[in-house]
Amino acid sequence: MHRRPGLSARLKLTLSYAGFLLLAGALLLAVVWVFVLRWVPDVHVGSIQRTFGAVIITGPNRSDLLQGFAPAAATALAFLMVFGLLGGWILAGRMLAPLTQIANAARMAANGSLSHRIRLQGREDEFRELADVFDAMLEQLESHVTEQQRFAANASHELRTPLAISQTLLEAARNDPTRDHGELIERLHTVNARAIDLTEALLLLSRADRKSFTREVVDLSLIAEEAIETLLPFAEQRQITLDVTGGKALTLGSAELILRMVTNLVQNAIVHNLPAGGTLTVHTESRHDTSALRVENTGQPVPPDLVPTFIEPFQRGTQRIRTDEHAGVGLGLAIVHSIVRAHGGTLDLAPRPTGGLLVTTRFPGGHAEGVSRHRSRVGPARSVDGPA
Template identity: 45%
Template sequence: MRLTLSYTLFTLAAGTLSLAVIYVGMKYVPNYPLTSSNPRYRSDAPSRQQILTTLLVAGGYALALMTAVGLVGGWFIAGRVLRPLKDLTGAARRAADGALGHRVALTGPRDEFTELADAFDEMLDRLQHSFEARQRFAANASHELRTPLAITRTMLQVAAADPDGQDWGRLVTRLQDTNQRGIEITEALLALAELDESPPELTPTDLATATREALATVRAEATAHGIAITATLDPAPTTGNPVLLRQAALNLLQNALRHNHPTGGTVTLTTGPRPSDPSHVRLTVTNTGPSLTPETVATLTEPFLRARGRTAATDPTRRGHGLGLTIVSAVTTAHHGTLHLIPNPDGGLHVTLDLPALTGPRQA
């Protein structure tokens, strides 16, 4: 209605201005009397005042007609213009009711409305993806946390039913392992929650130093599994949180070791400036292992999803909690970097973590 009235008022104002210009022009130009050129001929021509009066009356009727046409035409034009907004409103109401799968999919020429509809559809895509990911996260987290508790309860129930037939040393060891798994999952979930709620404190640091510390932590595990690690750790100055960067490097190395060949595998580790862009530094971790499909790799950063699905490895020394790469992805996002996971043609995974390089005097 507001658009219709605006169209009508604009039409009325334009018509009134046109009538005023014509009226003024006829009143003052020309300025000679309307008489016959022959003085003996008496003309019946109307006077100037009669012409002006007739002009005003005719103009008034014309303006009334233009107003009516403007109201009707403006109503239809406004309805046609605002029709895409009705579709957007309907989609917004469906989304508010929880139906995130609906899309506007506005067709027609490219204009402000189609751009708005496309932006709205893109927002719904992200919301749906985020909502579904959180639903999977909640379901998987409850399952992962319930598993060690259920195992502990079962072992305690068996021990209570037959206390004399138990190997208490073995039972205590199994309980400690199960309890440790629950602690690791809980700590990983807390780390993810902290990254989501508040940004970390960033200071000038060296990605190579954090990676070197993580490498020292996994040396014993690599030796135990017969996996050779080749490291080229060139300086990679950046602005970041040393603790989080060390944790990200540690998770990548543990992932490369635990998802490798049973024995005789390799891991290649490098740090330094990104070859194609010195404004970024790069950490790469490449490992041998089973073949992976691009579809499988695309889900590895989701919580509790492993290369073999949601099933943990049977070997306790190779068992993870399914949050390692999820934490790496969260740390990368908190540092304004990018994480890329690419399956190797011969098996295994190639991971690149790029962060903005440290600029300014401190870099030297």
């Protein structure tokens, strides 16, 4: 779309300032004319002398004052115009200097440089507020872009690994025709299943980040029961005792995403538990317009300095997850964090003194309407014990 060139903001302010100054001068001269000159009589001294034979008025008349006043008024108006243009140009430049800094920063950001900051000095005013908001936006944008770049690099690495393994297996099978095809197919199935799981996790994470889901009333207690029932066989294999406590906890959000969040938390708590005889408790409650879900498990002691790294994609503590040592793809808690953030909630992770982890999610409270629609999906709450 073609845009017609227009006057700059500085020139507009200059013309406005000069115009108002010229108008004020003209009004002042008009006041002088109306309230001063009108009291001067408009008569000629010569005519009075002929009529009365004597000089009665000795001062100048209106015509004399007008002849002397008009050139001076025109000179004053011309001076005001020049002064207004010059002064307005200087003042407009000083006033618009912060906007120039903001424009330069925006231009640098458009060219890909997000590290520049305005850091406008001076007193608090509208320009200072705008500059601070722009700096905050640049900081968030730079952090988001850096996070996305790191995530893309990790995702590329994780996706390339199963593909490289598949290629290696196929080349080995081609070079060794006598190799057991059953073992090859099983290993290829495992590698491809992991690649599919990773791709689905990436799509889910992207969906949560975009907040592209329909919100409905969801009961966290029912979601917790459904997740526990789904993962019951997995817990029984590891001899983990599962328990669901608490009451109704309503929030607005996507039942599918929240179910995935709770499933990831419970699965993570089962995997990172004691080898046998461990426990896992899921508790839900609602307080002061806030609904909370807590997942607490036993396990090995967790160093507090490693807890913040748990929500980083493709990481477990400070170590990367290896495809041959763990069934997960390294996105479990990252997906949880993304889903919680997309629902306007908070996620807290704290190590338990005796070992294990306590994960607390808090969401804005919802309403009772629509809960029955999701209630039919799960059975009654129950405590589940794995085999001794």
